[in-house]
Amino acid sequence: MAENEMGLTVKKDEDFSEWYTQILNKADLSDIRFGIQGFIVQKPWAYMIIRKIYDYLEKEVEMQGHLPYRFPTVVKEKDLMKEEEHAGFTPEVFWVSEAGDKKIEERFALRPTGEAQIYPMYSLWFRSYRDLPFLAYQSRNSVFRNEMTTRPFIRGREFMFFESHNVYNEHQEALDQIKKDLETCDEVIKKKAKIPFYYFKRPQWDKFLGADDTFTPDTVMPDGKRNQLGSTHDLGTNFAKAYDIKIRAKDGKQQLAFQTCFGPGIWRIFAAMVGIHGDDNGLVLPFDFAPVQVVIVPIIFSKKKELTEKVLTMCKKLETDIRKMGYKVKLDDRDYESPGAKYNHWELKGVPMRLEVGPKEVDEKVVSLKLRTGGDKEKVNVSDLKKVIGSKALELDKEIEVRAQKYFKGNVREAKTLKELVKIMKEHRGFVKVPFCSVEMDGEKCEEEMKAETQGGRVCGTLYPKEDKVAKGQKCMVCGKEAKHMVYIAKSY
RNA sequence: GGGAUUGUGGGGUAAUUUGGCUAUCCUUCCGGCUUUGGGAGCCGGCGAUCCCGGUUCAAAUCCGGGCAGUCCCA
Numbered sequence: 001m002a003e004n005e006m007g008l009t010v011k012k013d014e015d016f017s018e019w020y021t022q023i024l025n026k027a028d029l030s031d032i033r034f035g036i037q038g039f040i041v042q043k044p045w046a047y048m049i050i051r052k053i054y055d056y057l058e059k060e061v062e063m064q065g066h067l068p069y070r071f072p073t074v075v076k077e078k079d080l081m082k083e084e085e086h087a088g089f090t091p092e093v094f095w096v097s098e099a100g101d102k103k104i105e106e107r108f109a110l111r112p113t114g115e116a117q118i119y120p121m122y123s124l125w126f127r128s129y130r131d132l133p134f135l136a137y138q139s140r141n142s143v144f145r146n147e148m149t150t151r152p153f154i155r156g157r158e159f160m161f162f163e164s165h166n167v168y169n170e171h172q173e174a175l176d177q178i179k180k181d182l183e184t185c186d187e188v189i190k191k192k193a194k195i196p197f198y199y200f201k202r203p204q205w206d207k208f209l210g211a212d213d214t215f216t217p218d219t220v221m222p223d224g225k226r227n228q229l230g231s232t233h234d235l236g237t238n239f240a241k242a243y244d245i246k247i248r249a250k251d252g253k254q255q256l257a258f259q260t261c262f263g264p265g266i267w268r269i270f271a272a273m274v275g276i277h278g279d280d281n282g283l284v285l286p287f288d289f290a291p292v293q294v295v296i297v298p299i300i301f302s303k304k305k306e307l308t309e310k311v312l313t314m315c316k317k318l319e320t321d322i323r324k325m326g327y328k329v330k331l332d333d334r335d336y337e338s339p340g341a342k343y344n345h346w347e348l349k350g351v352p353m354r355l356e357v358g359p360k361e362v363d364e365k366v367v368s369l370k371l372r373t374g375g376d377k378e379k380v381n382v383s384d385l386k387k388v389i390g391s392k393a394l395e396l397d398k399e400i401e402v403r404a405q406k407y408f409k410g411n412v413r414e415a416k417t418l419k420e421l422v423k424i425m426k427e428h429r430g431f432v433k434v435p436f437c438s439v440e441m442d443g444e445k446c447e448e449e450m451k452a453e454t455q456g457g458r459v460c461g462t463l464y465p466k467e468d469k470v471a472k473g474q475k476c477m478v479c480g481k482e483a484k485h486m487v488y489i490a491k492s493y
Numbered sequence: 494g495g496g497a498u499u500g501u502g503g504g505g506u507a508a509u510u511u512g513g514c515u516a517u518c519c520u521u522c523c524g525g526c527u528u529u530g531g532g533a534g535c536c537g538g539c540g541a542u543c544c545c546g547g548u549u550c551a552a553a554u555c556c557g558g559g560c561a562g563u564c565c566c567a
Contacts, residue, residue: 302529343532
């Protein structure tokens, strides 16, 4: 009877929007009642998962030689304006223009992404080709004055961010780094978080302003909308020109430095994990991301003291042993909740593995094990536990991965004509692969027409690094000219 | 950025149309008894009309403004 209030009351397939809102609340992931538009509180269960995403990313890029640093929370107006003058891009920001009751003469902004605050320093730091390459990153939040509808962890005015900003002598080094950024996304987002995605090269009209090329890992959410999980940019020497990042080359001449920047959207990755892996009972988490990996639920009886003692003694020993094995374990020995209530609670939170221990288990020296992804309860000998937790963790991860891949594949379709595309997007959304004339600037007008016809479909780009082949004689689905590329269309957040 | 809609205990709601008595019910939470192998039961208790202004004898209810949320569409 309490089911209606405590568990999820909608099915993910039937109303994803409502499901998403409910799970954020009921799994205790965020609190949207902070009271300033677009700013939310990340509660412990969410933040522990988010921190894990950071851990993996930081480890990956540090292995590539990136150094950590931390820039201030603010950025000078003059430096922001440079970005606009040279790249034509100024994000909407919050201005700091008063301190106490005094006006600040030269106002400054709460920082959006780091280019405008980092590159002026880079201009001071590098003098010689010997100073390069320079690879560094920071993990921190980003603030925009975003007037659009906000959605927790997907679009807000403040969000958790990660950015690397690299400087090179040669353009080839920049291109190599783009590939490494792709590998980083593969490693963390695909392999660890089990989120399938496409790596796109964005069309020229939709790249990061000031970049020569933009690449993005994009996935699709259960409501069929594209979720851009990050981006990496080949900046060429554009920003070096704007921010005066010059080095003395081997031959003695001054030259502009080449740059890349890479920014996985931490919250977007989190939102994808919640939305794609979760089910009608709650969160489903890959084993390594779970704040609690193994929960022990004792079956206890208030009337039978001795029996309860016996059960709890075994549970406490299990807890200690499992912790020693290196797993994050929790013994839920609350005596005022029924076992059923506990099962539902921890399933809502996405704990991967549950061990039940009652009098029967104590006598047989076993535990009953149940996986979050389903299947029957299994009895496991206590002496085999270490081995079994390890193998069950792999089994769970595999199951999550297979489900996610199947889901992703089911959200990719093909269309040859605009009419077909319109029909598909009306019914399914997701990614649709289509023949398209051009991803250079001359293709933009075809996108506009397609966007109007499909009510918001956008060209995500071409697959990278390996573009789809275009069959002979394929025509652009919009203008009918020869199709030079196969591109993917999707609506986005 | 466009449109729609909402704001009542921690969460979900009734009363709002037609202003009026002690603001309804469910749940959570707290205390007690009892119970525990898939969301137990009974008894008792705490707890609310988003903010500012206006109209009125009287405002959760009507009017104006603000703040915030949700949904649909770009």
